Amino acid sequence: MNNQYVRREVFCGNTCHELTRFWEREIGKQAGYRESEEHRLGRSAxxxxxxxxxxxxxxxxxxxxxxxxxxxxxxxxxxx
Missing domain, CATH: 1.20.890 (cAMP-dependent Protein Kinase, Chain A)
Incomplete structure (x- = not known):
């Protein structure tokens, strides 16, 4: 295995999990906004x-x- 990849794993330990959680929350928010907008447009006259x-x-x-x-x-x- 290449040492470059091992260093990256060690370097980003907790930071990677925090970034993953952050982006999962952001994606969830955007999905919620999109669903509410679609619902609003569906009710629109x-x-x-x-x-x-x-x-x-x-x-x-x-x-x-x-x-x-x-x-x-x-x-x-x-x-x-």
Whole structure:
């Protein structure tokens, strides 16, 4: 075995464990933040609003591109 690796093991004894614990805690915090942010976004009404506006826009574009369908659409509304 190379002496370089043995020295590193001896040199970082307690320090390595402290660093490992520190980074494990930091990673745990970041995972917690990410989960809470995903949960918050899941409860947000923004996604629902965007979907509704997307549907409205698609309907308007479809009606604009097909004037025949527009006439049918207005005719159906007038008879209701």
């Amino acid at each position: 923004l996604r629902k609003l965007r979907e509704e506006w997307k549907q409205r826009l698609e309907t308007k574009l479809r009606l604009r591109n097909n004037p025949e369908e527009t006439e049918k659409h207005t005719h159906v509304k007038a008879t209701e």
